[in-house]
Amino acid sequence: MVEMDNHELTLSRQFEKVNTILENYNRSASNLISILQEIQADYRYLPEEILTYVATALGVSPAYVYGVATFYAQFSLKPKGKHIIRVCDGTACHVRGSINVLKAVKEQLGLKENEDTTTDLLFTVETVACIGACALAPTMMIDEEVYGMLNDEKTREIIDGMIEKNKGGMVNAVQD
């Protein structure tokens, strides 16, 4: 029973945040993308019940909201890691060997080919078409920091550094 209450409390707290975001954007469907961006910034993904809630609040169908949420690459319907590692696979990075960088990142995080988020929800690995730092190819972006001129070794070092920094981090993150 206690667990139930807790769950409901969290849910209502969640919607409170969503309500503030909705208010900031005048509950207008024309701001749907910005609204989803802010929600995702908060939750790190778009939970299904929130999508439905947003649809009701904006007076559009859930299918419409779902359609927008699945159209754009930035949105995720699955929980994402605390840190997002974006390996650039733009043309410049591609011809300078971005595939090896991606391989190194995934191996170092212990991810299989078809996995993108670590089980401790600390890291999500994505590829992006171009982060615009082509001069430093191959590159990757960890959150908003850009790392360039990567090779296998350097990539592994950077990832190890991130893992080290986040040791025991998820416990803290949950408590945050």
Next chain:
Amino acid sequence: MPYRTKEELETHIQQLKNQPISTQVLVCAGLGCLAKGAETVYQRFRELTEINHLQVKVNKSDDHHPSLVGTGCMGLCESGPLVRIEPKGILYLRVKLEDVDRIVDQTLKNGNVVEDLIYQEKTDHEVRKWPLMKDIPFYRKQIKIVLRNCGNIDPEKLDDYLKRDGYLALAKVVTTMSPDDVIGEILKSGLRGRGGGGFPTGRKWQFARLAKTDKKYMICNGDEGDPGAFMDRSVMEGDPHTVIEGMAIAGYAIGAQEGYIYVRAEYPLAVKRLKKAILDARDAGFLGSNLFGSSFSFDLKIKEGAGAFVCGEETALIASIEGKRGMPNPRPPFPANKGLWGYPTVINNVETLANVPAIILNGASWFRSFGTVTSPGTKTFALSGKIRNTGLAEVPMGITLRELIFDVGGGIQNDRKFKAVQIGGPSGGCLTEQHLSLTVDYDSLCAAGAIMGSGGLVTMDEETCIVELARYFLHFTQNESCGKCVPCREGTKHMLNILQKIVDGRAKTEDLDLLIETAQVVRDASLCGLGKTAPNPVLTTLRYFKDEYLDHVLNQVCVAHVCQAMKQYRIDPEKCRACGKCARVCPVKCISGRPKVPYVIDQELCIKCGSCFETCPFDAVMVNWRSKNHE
């Protein structure tokens, strides 16, 4: 303090210009240099100048002493972090934290050049050095109109922009010109859309001006999605006010009061700097109501994209601003007649808008003195790939590809052989050595099957496989196809399948014909620019590198040694000690052997994963690339 009249602004700019010219340290804070540690270099300069009592007041451009400025991109990103000492114009490259002390001691205090940090080129006989930025070959052929402020000002300081006649063009337009005068001037200048299409900017404005509605919109397209292109990012990050000024002028010309800057989600620094610039411009009265005491009001909002390449297309971009899926609509109606929320809308690219203030201040004939008759002005290019001087360059239209790649770009890295250049990103085409004397302008590139595009220029050497590259581009466009029209959605998918077959060595000659046929249908029947141009990389490479395709199909040969299916792992019987490690790691169990007898790989079953190669303790596993004469 808002500037209420043009005269107030002019007086302030004059005051800024009258300040004595003093030594300045400009640290490039473009994305490239930041990623290489420009921030720590900047901080170190700050500490050292304070310790040495060089009377530096950091972050204040009104100070009369040597000052320190974090600027936008200086262009030579490959050699970052870059530091320039003004007014002498000395450029230091690859400045590391520990070099800062020497620069302060030798250059700032004693006026000497730190020899080992300047640009140099080694040839067989000599080492040539260029201490001054303007003499370096990379900069010598460049003409900076769009990038006139990039790398020279602190993008986060309004006064830095004003000092270089910032917002004077807007003041001139609002107080002394009619909207038709403005459009006339832009028409006369011959400015064409820099986003790739090359449509005359003045004509676009004219269409929107003629529309009679109470509301119109001005949009800046900063959704630079082409992989391998970063010109617009550099302008938005390095000189955000010029974008704002260009938009306000365009708004005045077409009669719009509201504008949007649509920036892609992958550019957080550009968003941050634009946001600050908009706030500053509003405070100074360059945005808001009744600009310079006139009846003209204009304000801006930023819309962040959410990661969809197709949103670079005008009608898709509008849909995205309206909060919908970013899918294109058939044109006509053109946005200039019926755009955002159904109102007339002009969409201009970042680079196009950055040209506008310069044209207004200097006049159309000045602009026409650069470039060619049909393509006046300059074009910025993001040089990347296997080129030596990776970075951002602005050259006059009409320059040859050879000059651009070899003089400005410095040629191919590690003195390898030039193979091809991809111009215009995934919508563009691959050009070869025979095109190097082609001039860079809208019409001659089009004739060669490529397009100007937004300005990505990816150079390739003999280690790049052209077929794999075509597959890469198709993979990109196929992935980004929005799915609305059948030719693009299904056609790109099938093209990708065929290309994958070729790369995997499973294709037959008929597949090449089918590939060409499908490509033509996709090109002719797709709804928007994405689909219409997606076949370009395939069609141009098939035209200019047919042999390489045939090599893959007929002989399973990849001359660039890229396509994994074309390689073979073999075990050297001399070196093999029959330990069996390779057979144990092989995921498809295609290695067999017995104790004391060398192991053998079954080529039919091998998936070329390379596990045996990595595992063998005796280096007995060899990689063989099939060549034309062999087998």
